[in-house]
Each structure stands twice: as structure tokens, then as C-alpha cells.
Amino acid sequence: MRFSFLILFFLFNFSQSQENYYNNSANNWQTYFSYSEISDSQHENNTIFFSSDNALFSYNFLTLELDSFDTLLGLSGDKISTFFFSELYNKILIGYENGLIQILDPLELTVINILDIKNKTTIPSNNKRINNFYSHNNTFYISTDYGISVFYLEQLEFGDTFYIGNNAGYLKVSSTVVNEQYIYASCLENGGIRMANLDQPLIDYNNWSQIYSGSFDNLIKTGNGIYFNDSRNIYKITNGSITNVKSFNNDILDFKEDSLVFTLTFEEKCLLYDQTFTNPLIIVDNNEENSFNTGLFADNRLYIGSEENGVLVYNNSASEADASIYPNGPLENNIFSVESKANQTWVTFGNYTEYFNPSPLNYSGVSRLVENNWNNVEFDSLPENSVNLNKISINPFNNNQVFISSFHGGLLEFNNNEFQLFDESNSDLESLTLANNSSYQSIRISDTGFDSSGVLWILNSKVDSPLKSFDFNTGLWDSYDFTPIIPSGLDDELGFSDIEIDTYGTKWIGGLRSGLIGFNNSTGSIKLKKINNEEQVNLPSKNIKSLAIDKNNHLWIGTIQGLRVLYNTSSFFDSNPVTQQIIILEDGLPRELLEQQFITDIEVDGANNKWVGTIGSGVFYFSPNGQQTIYHFTKENSPLPSNNINDIAINEETGLVFFGTDKGLVSYGTGSSSTNESFSETFVYPNPIRPGFDMLNKKIKISGLTDNCNIKITDIEGNLVAEAQSKINRRYNNFNLEIDGGTAFWNGKNMHNNSVSSGVYLVMLSDLDSYETKILKIMIIR
Structure with a gap:
């Protein structure tokens, strides 16, 4: 797919489709939208x-080609309310609920x-909602x-605007048509059918008359x-007379016509009629x-857009669809959690509320991306009670084994292509206990995480022992009592957002009321502590949403009101720790980094850079110490x-960074990777460098580097051409040779x-810690 964008300047308010973020990074972005729910067709x-x-x-339907158009091309990502393909101009006009209009050229x-x-x-x-486009002359x-x-x-250019409500007031117009010298408008909210003579000034509401009362959805001219x-x-206007031609017992969701063949869509069926509207030509039941x-009816088939399975294709009155047509994608667009490792990416759709309320229960399934193909598992195919699937x-140690938390049902395991649900019957997971309703069961599992030994640690909310562990080697479960810091698990803490495990075995936990919790049992004795006094420990809020341990064992803390860093994690249990804000210079003035931002997630990549997700401000990409903003992606300047x-999820093998939003999933390819223990898998690509390769922008890559290394590039005679060191020549700082993690x-x-x-x-590689060396060769052909 190629991309080109027009910048047009008029006296009216137009803009380029997005800021030119595509100029150097178009190939870095990928989109993964759900097309399961179809809203309209033409x-x-x-x-x-x-x-x-x-x-x-x-x-x-002749070539069977399927093409998608989304934010990667420049669509806004907002909710589409209507669209119209103009054969005359070969353009698609797209209307949105927020009043935005976009003009898409599907060829260019x-x-x-x-x-x-x-x-x-x-x-x-x-x-401002756009309801319909109608073309005439x-x-x-x-x-x-x-x-x-x-x-x-x-x-x-825009022409006049017609306010046709009473006294020139607003009126929700659902559609218009022009017939001879008259324009007709169907209106919602009892606005009726209104008509005006095109020879009269349409801007004058007095020239519009209501010819039929009621609320109407769609006008079709035949x-x-x-x-x-x-x-x-269904009504018909003939020679100024209006007649009711057909009535139904169910609500009409869509009404279309093609060559005097009418398609009526209801939630449970789709009917095809000729202009007599006597008996349906085709009946399709869901x-x-x-x-x-x-x-709609085309190519002697019915193409029915469904709520959950894309476009269903029916031949005549077949009881079963012959095919389901829609682009490959996940089940839904409202992403709750995403995780990516090796060749697979998992997505869930949640959820629980900001205050950890599991109601209303969410019955969404899960989606898994493997080698560019989405495998979607509907809720009905999961074990019973696998609701509110989240982290x-x-x-x-075994990428085929995946755990998905259920914030009501327990813990869902995927292993060897089979699902199993852990609950009170087969594990140490606990349901909360209500004094006035002993039969109520709700096992509220939020985040989980593996330690370096392969033990799985689990957060189990609303119980006195909310931290659980499962050792796969021994098959043993353990539970850890938090009543010394949270006296009542049921009443004193609503839920836990995140768990991170550092190099010393400390489990860092974020709570809604408890702030930051540290737990360590690696020495045989249990250490347990919480800090949640905003003033004493310098937290902007005790409501912690995300935690991340970086490569220096610094703890990055994301709250609903800003960012903090705990630099001295090793003395957390033995001192009075104080978190620190990051102070940056902006326009020469000091200010706090991400002050008052609602931070949802923090992830650390192979170069120790930080990806930070927010509510309302998009994604930030910071240097290791946070002093440099490498990227700030928003819907206005990116897909x-x-x-x-x-x-946010980082795939360390592929360098893809996934962003799960409330309107869809996208990824950005950084090209970086995690570091290796040695140079055993180091290689150069592409190699050889052939004529036409854009070295300036695409660059030659050396992959498989260690964490602390030096690189020297010389010509065959030994003359130094370029040199870089891991922690000095970092990427995004305009070095000719730069290092980003393992690449x-x-x-x-x-x-x-x-x-x-x-x-x-x-290419002469030298590890500055182990003194390992390696030499690679690059051939450049101009």
C-alpha cells in the first residue's frame, strides 16, 4: 500500500489528513482493527x-479482493456515522459522530x-453528528x-446551511433526496418529512413545510x-400522495434499494422485496x-453486515451463510490488555472499572496474533465463568503457556492449545466473602508475573492474602498474608493494578488505596511494606496504575496524577523511601515530567528507554533518564x-511496540531489540549492501549485541570509519553509528x-564487561 497526502489551503477549514508522521516512519506502523461489527454498506x-x-x-465480488482503509492511511479513528461513495468523483465521503468529514480517494x-x-x-x-450524504448535480x-x-x-467548499427546525432551530435530519424541483428531508425526534422548493431560498426555514409527521430514518429516490x-x-410518496406500503412487527435497522429491489434488515432477519412489497423474494433468518x-443485494447474493461476525454472504434463502467476509483482525477494538513475545501477541477486552468493580460482567473472548493471522476465541469456547479477562x-520459559486473569472467575491458562480455569476448586485462589451473602463467589484476579525461577505470582483482590504464587516445578501454591499492612482485605483495598519483580526478587505491587507495596521472601524471611502517604513519600497520588523496573533496578511509578521514580530500591525495607519526580527544562523553564497526567502503563525496552501510556495524551517515548522525549505519539500525528x-507491550524479539487503545490496536516498529549475553548470535543485515539501498534512512543494522559493548567499523586497511559505545552513542541523538539495546x-x-x-x-565488537570480541564483515556495493 502506498501513501500520499495532499495539503490544501482554502478560505475554509481544511487540513492534511494527519501531520506528516509518515515521512520517515510509515513502514514502522501497523494497524490491527476489528471488522467484526459492520455498521453500514454500499x-x-x-x-x-x-x-x-x-x-x-x-x-x-469478481476479483475477490479485499482492501481496508484505517488510521494507517489517515482515517481519524473516531466513530464513523455514515459514508458515501461518489462514482462521479471516485471518492468516499466519510462522516463521523463528532462532525468530522474525511474524503478518501481509494485509488490514490x-x-x-x-x-x-x-x-x-x-x-x-x-x-454535530453526520447522518447522511446525498449527491445531486x-x-x-x-x-x-x-x-x-x-x-x-x-x-x-461549503455553501449554505439550512436550519429547518421551528424558528430556524436545530433539527436532526437523517437524510435528503431531490426529486424534480423539490428537496425532501427525513427528520428524527418527530421532525417528520419536510419539503421545500429548490427555486425558493432554502436558507429560510419558512420555505420548508412538514408534509408528514413522525420520526423517519431514510429517504430513497427511485x-x-x-x-x-x-x-x-415503509412509506411511499407518489405525485404528492403518501401511502403506507408495508408494516412490520420488528424494528427496521436498515433500508436499501438497488434497481427497484429493496433490502430490509432487522436484528434477527433480512428480507428482499420488489416494488410491490407483497411477499418477500428472499428471507434470511439469523x-x-x-x-x-x-x-444489500448484489451479484445475486445477500451481503449482510452483522454485529459480531463481519459480512455474512447468503445465496437466496439459504439458512446458513456461504461465507463470512471481513479483514483479519481481533474480536473487538476496545483493548484492555496486550502482551507480545516471540511470534505471538495476545489481546483481551476486559474489564473492570477504575475502582475495581467487576460489574457489569464482560463476556468477551480473547484474540491471538500468530504470524500475521488472528485466531479469535469467542467467550462461548472458553471455560465457564471466564469473564472480565484482563491482564x-x-x-x-515456555511461550506456549499463557495465563489470562479473570476479575471474577479466577485465572485462565492456555497450554497445548487448550484452556483451563483455576478457581477455588483446583487452586489456592480465593473468592471474597460477604457476611450477608455467603453464596456469592467472585475471584478477582488482576495482574500476574513470572520471576526469574519461573514461579508465577498472582494478585488476588479483596482477600486477606492477596499475593499468591504457583511453582511449576513443585506444583505447590502459596499465599501471603497482607493484614500487617492492609488489616481488612475486603474493606481496606479495592484492588491491585500491577506487579513487577526486580533483580533482587522484590515484588512491587501497585494498589488503589495502598499506594506502593514491596514484598520480598527471597532470604527466607518475609519483608512487607507499603508507602501511600503522598506528602511523606512524594507520591502525586496513592492510586498507582503502572509499575516498571528498568535496567538500573530503578522503579518507575505511574499514578493517576503523574510520574515518580524510586531510585534506591535496595533500601526500601530498611529506610524511609521517598520517590522523585523528573524535572526537565521546557522553553528554558523547569517543570515536572508528565505532571498531573493519568498514566496507564510504563514499559522499558532493550535500550532502557521508557514507553509511557496515558489517558488523553497518547504515548510518550523517553530516554533512559526521562530527560529526552524521543517521540510523543498522538492520534493527531500518528495512526x-x-x-x-x-x-503497552514490547516484543523484544521483533522490536514491535503494541499500543492497546479504547478504539483499536496498533504497533510501532522501533527496529531495536533486547541485548544478548554474548556475541554468539550477532549478525549484520542487509549484507551485502546493494545499490539503491537507502543507508541514510533505513540504515545498516548490527543485531545481537551485548548490554555494554564497543563497536568499531574500519575499512579493509584498518582506517577507523565509525565508532560507538552502548551507553554513550545512544540512538536518536544524530550519531552516524548509534546503539539501541541489542541493535x-x-x-x-x-x-x-x-x-x-x-x-x-x-565490524569489531568488544564487550566491555566480559572482554569478549568478535569481527564481522560488511560489503557495500555502490
């Missing part, structure tokens, strides 16, 4: 277009933002929740009249397996569909900043 020639929550895709792969409605301050935000009539706006696509519908009836949203832990980041990047320039010539170059 048929043009051999292609059918479908919309999901915040993306589009097309299906050519360009996107233009139309921000006028979204940014108009005189229209309340809850009245090179003019587009845009139906919105405030009225009708005229738009000229060729000039990218060769023998105008049809429209309310929730349960057999209580799917919920239908939209449908994920992949066993570092992120939302600035609300729920979780070095060389732009092909020498010490004088000139591009090197063709030839063989030696």
Missing part, C-alpha cells in the same frame, strides 16, 4: 463498501480532512443533527417514487446466531486511533560525515 459496480466502528473496507490512497463542522463553536458538540447535501449543509466536493421508513413501516445491522502473562492508551544502526557515513565508498568493512 454497492457500486463490482465493489461493495462496508464500514465498521472506525474503519472501512471494500470487497470486489489520499485522505483530506474537512474540519468546518467539527470545529464550529456555535454548534453544540452533541449536534455536483452538489452534496449533508444531513446532520443540526440541519442540512451544502458542500461542493470539486471545489472543497424511478417510480420516493420511499422512506420509520421504525416499523437462527439466533448473529445480530444483523445492514444488508496477560506469557511464560518466558493511533485514540489518545487513551490502555496498555546498532549505521547510516553508512564515516568520521568526516561523508558516505563511504564501495568495499569491504570490518
Whole structure:
């Protein structure tokens, strides 16, 4: 897929589809959206277009080609309310609930933002929804929740706006059509069907008359009249007369026409009628397996957009769908947790509330990405009571074993392609106990984590012994009493957000009320302590959402009101620890890093850089000490569909960083990797470097480095060409040779900043701790 973007400047409020974050990093981003829920459809020639929550895709039923359009191309990631393909202009107009309009060219792969409605301050935000586009004589009539706006696509200019409510007030217009010299508007909230003469000034609300009362969804113009519908009836306008042509017992969700063949979609069925509306030509029942949203008839088949299984294709009145069509993706877009290791990435959809309330229970399944293919497991295929699935832990010693927490049912294990649920019947996990309801069962498991010995540590909320462990070698469970610091597990702490285990075996736990908890049993005696007095320990809030141990054994603490670092973790139990804020200079003035930010997750990569997710501000990528902001990704300057980041996962093998948001999953490829113990697996790629390779931007990579090494690159005669050291020549600081964790990047320039010539170059590696050395060769062909 190629990308190109237009920057257009008019007197109106247009913008490029996103800031030009694609210029050097387009290939670094990947998107993984769910297309299971289909909201709308449109048929043009051999292609059918479908919309999901915040993306589009097309299906050519002759070539069977499937193309998707999402934030990677420049779509906003917001909720799509309607779309329209213009055959005349070969453009797709996309309308959003927030008033944004985007114009997508599916051939040139360009996107233009139309921000006028979204940014108009005189229209309340809850009245900006785009409901429909209608094209007539090179003019587009845009139906919105405030009225009708005229738009000229060729000039990218707005014309007049028609406020057709009483006394020129707002009126929710669902659709418009033009027939001869009249324009018709269907309106919601008892606005009725309204009509005006095109020869009269449409901007004057007095020229609009209501010709039929009620609330109506859709107007369809055909060769023998105008049809429209309310929730349960189909009406027809002929020669100024309105008749009810068909009534139904269920709510109509979608009403479409193609060559006088009408498709009506209900939640439980889809019907096809000719213009007589006597008996249905085709009846498709969902057999209580799917919920239908939209449908259309094309290529002698019914294409029905469902709530959970994409587009279902039916031949005539077949009881079973012949196929299900939608791009590969996870089950849902609201990502609660993501974890990635080796060749697999797991995603869950939660959830529990900010205050650890499991209700209402969530019955979502899980999704697993393996080698670019999503394997989705519906809730019905999981063990009973596998609800509120949240945090994920992949066993570092056996990547085929995965544990997924259930914040009500226990702990779900995936092993050898089978699922098992641990609860009170087969483990030491505990349900909370209610004095007035002894039969109530709720095993509230949040985060889990493996230590260096392969023992799994588990957080079990609302009980007196909330820390559990399971040793796979012995098969033994252990529980650890926290009543010395939390007297009542049921009443004094609502839940625990995160557990991290450092190099000394200390388990660091974040609580909602308890602040930071430290637990260590590695010496045989148990050490247990909490710090939650904001003033005494310098915490911005005791409500801790995320913890991360970096490569210096510093503890990074993310709260709902900012960031702190505990530098001296080794003396936590024996002193009065105080956390520190990071002070940076911004415009020459000192300020606190991420002050008052709601921090959801902190992850440390192989170079000890920090990825920090927030609510409302996107993702930050910091240098090891936090003094340098390497990247700040938002939905405005990247393919992120939302600035609300729920979780981050780093795949140390691939260098991909996954961002789980409330509107979808994306990843960014850093190209870096974790460090190795030795140089045994070190290699250079690409090698040889052939003509045409862009060394300046794509760079030559040396992978498999140790944590503390020196690299010298010389020509065949021994002249020094480039040199770098792990903790000095860090990446993103404009060095010709730079090191990021276990990977070095060389732009092909020498010490004088000139591009090197063709030839063989030696890469001399030296580990500064073990004194191990290794020599590699690079061949460059100009």
C-alpha cells in the first residue's frame, strides 16, 4: 500500500489528513482493527463498501479482493456515522459522530480532512453528528443533527446551511433526496418529512413545510417514487400522495434499494422485496446466531453486515451463510490488555472499572496474533465463568503457556492449545466473602508475573492474602498474608493494578488505596511494606496504575496524577523511601515530567528507554533518564486511533511496540531489540549492501549485541570509519553509528560525515564487561 497526502489551503477549514508522521516512519506502523461489527454498506459496480466502528473496507465480488482503509492511511479513528461513495468523483465521503468529514480517494490512497463542522463553536458538540450524504448535480447535501449543509466536493467548499427546525432551530435530519424541483428531508425526534422548493431560498426555514409527521430514518429516490421508513413501516410518496406500503412487527435497522429491489434488515432477519412489497423474494433468518445491522443485494447474493461476525454472504434463502467476509483482525477494538513475545501477541477486552468493580460482567473472548493471522476465541469456547479477562502473562520459559486473569472467575491458562480455569476448586485462589451473602463467589484476579525461577505470582483482590504464587516445578501454591499492612482485605483495598519483580526478587505491587507495596521472601524471611502517604513519600497520588523496573533496578511509578521514580530500591525495607519526580527544562523553564497526567502503563525496552501510556495524551517515548522525549505519539500525528492508551507491550524479539487503545490496536516498529549475553548470535543485515539501498534512512543494522559493548567499523586497511559505545552513542541523538539495546544502526557515513565508498568493512565488537570480541564483515556495493 502506498501513501500520499495532499495539503490544501482554502478560505475554509481544511487540513492534511494527519501531520506528516509518515515521512520517515510509515513502514514502522501497523494497524490491527476489528471488522467484526459492520455498521453500514454500499454497492457500486463490482465493489461493495462496508464500514465498521472506525474503519472501512471494500470487497470486489469478481476479483475477490479485499482492501481496508484505517488510521494507517489517515482515517481519524473516531466513530464513523455514515459514508458515501461518489462514482462521479471516485471518492468516499466519510462522516463521523463528532462532525468530522474525511474524503478518501481509494485509488490514490489520499485522505483530506474537512474540519468546518467539527470545529464550529456555535454548534453544540452533541449536534454535530453526520447522518447522511446525498449527491445531486455536483452538489452534496449533508444531513446532520443540526440541519442540512451544502458542500461542493470539486471545489472543497461549503455553501449554505439550512436550519429547518421551528424558528430556524436545530433539527436532526437523517437524510435528503431531490426529486424534480423539490428537496425532501427525513427528520428524527418527530421532525417528520419536510419539503421545500429548490427555486425558493432554502436558507429560510419558512420555505420548508412538514408534509408528514413522525420520526423517519431514510429517504430513497427511485424511478417510480420516493420511499422512506420509520421504525416499523415503509412509506411511499407518489405525485404528492403518501401511502403506507408495508408494516412490520420488528424494528427496521436498515433500508436499501438497488434497481427497484429493496433490502430490509432487522436484528434477527433480512428480507428482499420488489416494488410491490407483497411477499418477500428472499428471507434470511439469523437462527439466533448473529445480530444483523445492514444488508444489500448484489451479484445475486445477500451481503449482510452483522454485529459480531463481519459480512455474512447468503445465496437466496439459504439458512446458513456461504461465507463470512471481513479483514483479519481481533474480536473487538476496545483493548484492555496486550502482551507480545516471540511470534505471538495476545489481546483481551476486559474489564473492570477504575475502582475495581467487576460489574457489569464482560463476556468477551480473547484474540491471538500468530504470524500475521488472528485466531479469535469467542467467550462461548472458553471455560465457564471466564469473564472480565484482563491482564496477560506469557511464560518466558515456555511461550506456549499463557495465563489470562479473570476479575471474577479466577485465572485462565492456555497450554497445548487448550484452556483451563483455576478457581477455588483446583487452586489456592480465593473468592471474597460477604457476611450477608455467603453464596456469592467472585475471584478477582488482576495482574500476574513470572520471576526469574519461573514461579508465577498472582494478585488476588479483596482477600486477606492477596499475593499468591504457583511453582511449576513443585506444583505447590502459596499465599501471603497482607493484614500487617492492609488489616481488612475486603474493606481496606479495592484492588491491585500491577506487579513487577526486580533483580533482587522484590515484588512491587501497585494498589488503589495502598499506594506502593514491596514484598520480598527471597532470604527466607518475609519483608512487607507499603508507602501511600503522598506528602511523606512524594507520591502525586496513592492510586498507582503502572509499575516498571528498568535496567538500573530503578522503579518507575505511574499514578493517576503523574510520574515518580524510586531510585534506591535496595533500601526500601530498611529506610524511609521517598520517590522523585523528573524535572526537565521546557522553553528554558523547569517543570515536572508528565505532571498531573493519568498514566496507564510504563514499559522499558532493550535500550532502557521508557514507553509511557496515558489517558488523553497518547504515548510518550523517553530516554533512559526521562530527560529526552524521543517521540510523543498522538492520534493527531500518528495512526493511533485514540489518545487513551490502555496498555503497552514490547516484543523484544521483533522490536514491535503494541499500543492497546479504547478504539483499536496498533504497533510501532522501533527496529531495536533486547541485548544478548554474548556475541554468539550477532549478525549484520542487509549484507551485502546493494545499490539503491537507502543507508541514510533505513540504515545498516548490527543485531545481537551485548548490554555494554564497543563497536568499531574500519575499512579493509584498518582506517577507523565509525565508532560507538552502548551507553554513550545512544540512538536518536544524530550519531552516524548509534546503539539501541541489542541493535546498532549505521547510516553508512564515516568520521568526516561523508558516505563511504564501495568495499569491504570490518565490524569489531568488544564487550566491555566480559572482554569478549568478535569481527564481522560488511560489503557495500555502490
